[in-house]
Amino acid sequence: MATLQDIGVSAFINILTAFAFLLAFALLRLQPINDRVYFPKGYLDRARTSPRSSSNFVGKFVNLNPATYLTFLNWMPQAMKMTEDEIIRHAGLDSAAFLRIYTLGLKIFVPITIIALLILIPVNVSNGTLSFLKRDLVMSNIDKLSISNVRPRSIRFFVHIGLEYLFTIWTCLMLYKEYDNVASMRLHFLASKGRRVEQFTVVVRNVPRVPRQSISDTVDHFFRTNHPEHYLCHQGVYNANKFAKLVKKRDSLQNWLDYNQLKFERHPEKRPTKKKGFCGLWGEQVDSIDYYNQQIKDLEKRMAMERQKVIKDPKSILPVAFVSFNSRWGTAVCAQTQQSRNPTLWLTNWAPEPRDVYWKNLAIPFFSLSIRRLVISSAVFTLVFFYMIPIAFVQSLANLDGLEKVAPFLRPVIELKFVKSFLQGFLPGLALKIFLFLLPKVLMLMSKIEGHISLSMLERRTASKYYFFMLVNVFLGSIVTGTAFEQLHAFLHQAPTQIPRTIGVSIPMKATFFITYIMVDGWAGIASEILRLKPLIIFHLKNMLLVKTERDKEKAMNPGSVDFPETLPSLQLYFLLGIVYAVVTPILLPFILVFFAFAYLVYRHQIINVYNQRYESAAAFWPHVHSRIIAGLLISQLLLLGLLSTKKAANSTPLLVILPILTLSFHKYCKHRFEPAFRSYPLEEAMAKDIAEQEAEPGLNLKAYLDDAYLHPIFRSFEAEEEELAEVKLDER
């Protein structure tokens, strides 16, 4: 058990680390050479011009103005300057709603922290040992401040129960207000956005194949019949995965050509050459520019053939279409209704934004989807509960003896004492580290296999899988000893009423662990988020090694988006920790508060200056945030119930049993009340927007506007293909 002093030392070290990171950030961001790493958003908006072109040579790389160093923390007030409306305009509603999660955390936990510290710590500490209070407090074990210090059968437990009620009600109140807020922000955002193609488009899946009729004709006929007054046109979807590969290849060849031409321009005395063999290492020496020109020409011929094949071959047209309507009302109607008497055919949904579409999954048939979901759910279950098994296996292989057997020539090196001890400390953890690094990617792959058709949906599904993993392996795994699989086994063979007891009883004991976790993972994680060490290094490495042309440079400074699949779940884990420990060990709460405040500041800065979202889902993730905080409330109530039952405060059980029921009904009510705003588009809104638009632009040619909005992106990678493009479009009419 750590004492308060231990925690203090640990906090001091972590604060120092965080400050070091912040200082590093403050210094690095002032250097012009890093400008594209720390302010890429500015470049995208064309609001910022490259500082390198405006100064002397050294000034291009290092900031020589000493005045700017004095105010190195001024990014903080700068980050706070922008209002929420400005953030929405600047970075979209997703980002603004993401920031609201942090303010929600503050709104929930600031009053809870104050009340818990003021009421619970005296109650916990003073139980019978009042006279020794002061002496105890200095040297005390952290448990003295927690519920563990209260004697069994004490009447004081009613204070804890009362506060659990109070905290639940407060949290629910905040959740309700926030859900209400975000839902109306979403509707307002959707209403105030200008005309967008996705407002008029529905994605139709599982179009039935009618013999002797093309998919395109089938779609056209169906919607002309069943939505005669609203149907406008549609865009078929091609299975162009092969063509996409060719396009990628040509991009790379073009890049090499540009590079060589640049080289030739700089040194006109020597035409660049290359060897034809593998990686240019051997083979016949040829003129590079001619070679790449020839290669590109050949490839373009193949591409033209492939493109013809894709367009002409009826098999490459998938039974999927983006159907456009002449009004938002008609679109809303089509997206929300059942079309065919066979509910597995003609599945309609709102089309995601064109940049949000995940093209590869559009072709999956309905029946296969059910099976994929079943397989993936069992895979996730297996992964969460049994992931230790393969890692332990790899670890058993990757020990020193194994290494010596595989590579006997390494033995003299390995046998050196310090190398050996380093490897022994390092190798077993390596497999786990690699696994944890790969985990989000694996989960994303699983979500892709599940068959969702938009990137935003994929990220939400990945986030929920990751949350499940963290809940079981970080939260429960830290509280109950043993692997997740052992826990599962134990839980299956325990009475259901025993489980909250088993977990509840060890909850207070793990408070110090979680405090350290919050500091190391939370505080330091946020500090490293603002430092952007990885993008910084990668950017400079790329600049030095890989950047050959202007095109490459643009790629190298791609700022990326907020990493929702990883940040949302860990954020929700902090909510869980705060809610669970609020009545058990309230001393943990200030650490969480610091995390929320600090993270809010940092992400505000990042969203304003760095990230550029790939898509805009209009805060579609909010229902998940809401329901996971509710899940946190339920977990905390059950664990408190278990904890109190070990404290022999059994007469309090009925009081606590009511709470989860009330919480669940609150959740159900909120779901009814707000979730439709995130799933469907009310006809009232659609009609109002339609009427407003008709008045503003009476003669609008909507068909031309929607014409090729949902064309597969590869078809427009080069402008030269105008003709075929026209052909494709013609085909769709």
Next chain:
Amino acid sequence: MATLQDIGVSAFINILTAFAFLLAFALLRLQPINDRVYFPKGYLDRARTSPRSSSNFVGKFVNLNPATYLTFLNWMPQAMKMTEDEIIRHAGLDSAAFLRIYTLGLKIFVPITIIALLILIPVNVSNGTLSFLKRDLVMSNIDKLSISNVRPRSIRFFVHIGLEYLFTIWTCLMLYKEYDNVASMRLHFLASKGRRVEQFTVVVRNVPRVPRQSISDTVDHFFRTNHPEHYLCHQGVYNANKFAKLVKKRDSLQNWLDYNQLKFERHPEKRPTKKKGFCGLWGEQVDSIDYYNQQIKDLEKRMAMERQKVIKDPKSILPVAFVSFNSRWGTAVCAQTQQSRNPTLWLTNWAPEPRDVYWKNLAIPFFSLSIRRLVISSAVFTLVFFYMIPIAFVQSLANLDGLEKVAPFLRPVIELKFVKSFLQGFLPGLALKIFLFLLPKVLMLMSKIEGHISLSMLERRTASKYYFFMLVNVFLGSIVTGTAFEQLHAFLHQAPTQIPRTIGVSIPMKATFFITYIMVDGWAGIASEILRLKPLIIFHLKNMLLVKTERDKEKAMNPGSVDFPETLPSLQLYFLLGIVYAVVTPILLPFILVFFAFAYLVYRHQIINVYNQRYESAAAFWPHVHSRIIAGLLISQLLLLGLLSTKKAANSTPLLVILPILTLSFHKYCKHRFEPAFRSYPLEEAMAKDIAEQEAEPGLNLKAYLDDAYLHPIFRSFEAEEEELAEVKLDER
């Protein structure tokens, strides 16, 4: 443990009883005096005229034609004559789908019974005691034929597991086919029905109150704006509960008036008189006809006032409306989409048939609904698990000592020996009997409080509550000893893996109990269903005592509907028993088969000749039937798993764990595939029907057709009120 002989005797007695019932039915139904009890449907269709008017005096009451007695079982082939299409036309799709449940039972259980008897009984019996087979079989305990007879760790358990797989697959196959069938029957039924008002009408709940605007104007404005091309008209809903009471009172007075006038006509020499006081027992003597005439006149004045109040008072207009559209397409769109940005306002649903509307619940606001559902679910839970507590309390009061204390003057009678023993045997059971008699009514009341707005929905909800009660208290309650509450307590304190074990191990032991149950409750229940003893007695009692006028006579022979809330759950219990015992004690299966075959015959007869459904929901209950049979499959798999684990056949566990997962995914798939057909109306169908109708009747005045379809029924109880009716309608335009 009962032997096979015991079962045989019991079966013999039950078959005799059933035959006695059938014989009684065959004799009674031939008597003209009972004609209205056994063939009321004929009278409703005007296909049958009263036999009393066509014969001599005795012939009016007793059938004197001996020939008809010889063919007293000919109702059976008669019942089988009608084809399914004819039944649908004759009695509606609900009845036809109800009969399909019995054929589904036969389709599932005939092959299962044959295979189980042929394979499992030899496997169970022959385990090691092969040489004593014959001698054993005669005298054997019924357990010898069941899985209990197989030795632990026997390899024979793989036969049981294999058959469980086979039976599950077979059941799922049949379920799939039947669901498919019923779903397309439903769509076909809805499509082939003529024009119906509910096809054009949507019920809108939670209309917001706009200040200085009547509900009617609000509705009109909203739908004129948001469904401009399809909105036709709407009908407001009045809170006319008080008026309805007055109407009822007037009906009764009118009846008394008719009675007295009839009396006066028969005996013109004496004007009937009555006393004005309570129940006509004391008070001033008055002329009856004048008295009732005066009373009716007074009441009509009050009614007129009340009607004016209802129509004029804006408070009596509820925030609910029946909104009609000019096409099925427009109606389908409105019913399936979200109207307002606040999803708790403007809730739209398909309107039930006018005769299916439960008017009283139309006024319940959305928020109250959530609370009501929460309260009722906990009430049902309490009722199911704790219903024994109040009954035990009443029983402890209602014993002989209690009775003697309350009524000491009864002591001499009670102390008589045979009276005492009779009462002692009778009184304790009385409370339980009364409770079980009242249970469906209590559950119906609970469903009404939940706030469903159609009778069909109320009946479905009641059925599901009743099923839950039967599952816990009849099925589990019979298997595990102790009250449901004690079981719940035990289960909460057991490991989840222990529960199927506890139940599974006692499953084979209870086979004889359930065989008896099937015979007593199933066979005899069905036989008494066809005898209609209760309606028979009530009809004749009413005829003798209460029937004063023609109006009363019509009421007395109201045939009623199939009692879905009671028959569906008990039917589903038999499915559960069959599925659970198929691999455990296959000897139970023939008894179930007899039940299904017999019940099918009886209900076919009843549906053709007796019942007259109150409403038509187009087989809306089928998803419930389907999912409860799936639940039966899951329960049987879990129990077999538990049973086998006590038999130490633990290595078979993985094989059996896969089965529930597959069953669940099958259920999920079916839900996706077929349930939409029961919840929404595909636009394709709606459009096709609209076009067909437009071609057939181009100049149809739909508005006139829909005009007062959804007027509260009390407003049309008397034709005299034409004027006000016109006023009401005018108000709505």
